[in-house]
Amino acid sequence: MTSSWRATSAPTRTSGLAEIKTYADGVAPWKPYIQPSKQIDADNDGQPDDLNGDGKMDERDRVLIEPTSLVKDAHETGLMVHTWTFRSEPYRLASDYKNDPTAEYKIFFDLGIDGLFSDFADVAVKARSASF
Numbered sequence: 001m002t003s004s005w006r007a008t009s010a011p012t013r014t015s016g017l018a019e020i021k022t023y024a025d026g027v028a029p030w031k032p033y034i035q036p037s038k039q040i041d042a043d044n045d046g047q048p049d050d051l052n053g054d055g056k057m058d059e060r061d062r063v064l065i066e067p068t069s070l071v072k073d074a075h076e077t078g079l080m081v082h083t084w085t086f087r088s089e090p091y092r093l094a095s096d097y098k099n100d101p102t103a104e105y106k107i108f109f110d111l112g113i114d115g116l117f118s119d120f121a122d123v124a125v126k127a128r129s130a131s132f
């Protein structure tokens, strides 16, 4: 998977996945290629806003945007999707998750992923049990 996924047109993506399907059973894109987030500049000063006002910029200062079609496209091609890496530290969670790592897992389970890599397996299993 390349960093140009979001900028690539759907037909190109689909043919790329079809090519991958000739030699693989699945793809393992980084999380943002499935559920992107972005910084915002609501005060229009040309700098991303420090949403939580802690003086630092991290994932807590990002907001989720529309998911990509990667999971759907991969499934239509017959490929499984595993994504990575889930972590529980608050500074690694977008503002939408409100410091709750299970909220992130739920978003990805709802998007239809087939598996994931987590550095906090206990949280992952708990989130999976709550989602299915």
Ligand SMILES: [Ca+2]
Binding pocket: 040, 041, 042, 043, 044, 045, 046, 047, 048, 049
């Ligand atoms: Ca700003």
Ligand SMILES: [Ca+2]
Binding pocket: 050, 051, 052, 053, 054, 055, 056, 057, 058, 060, 061
């Ligand atoms: Ca901040």
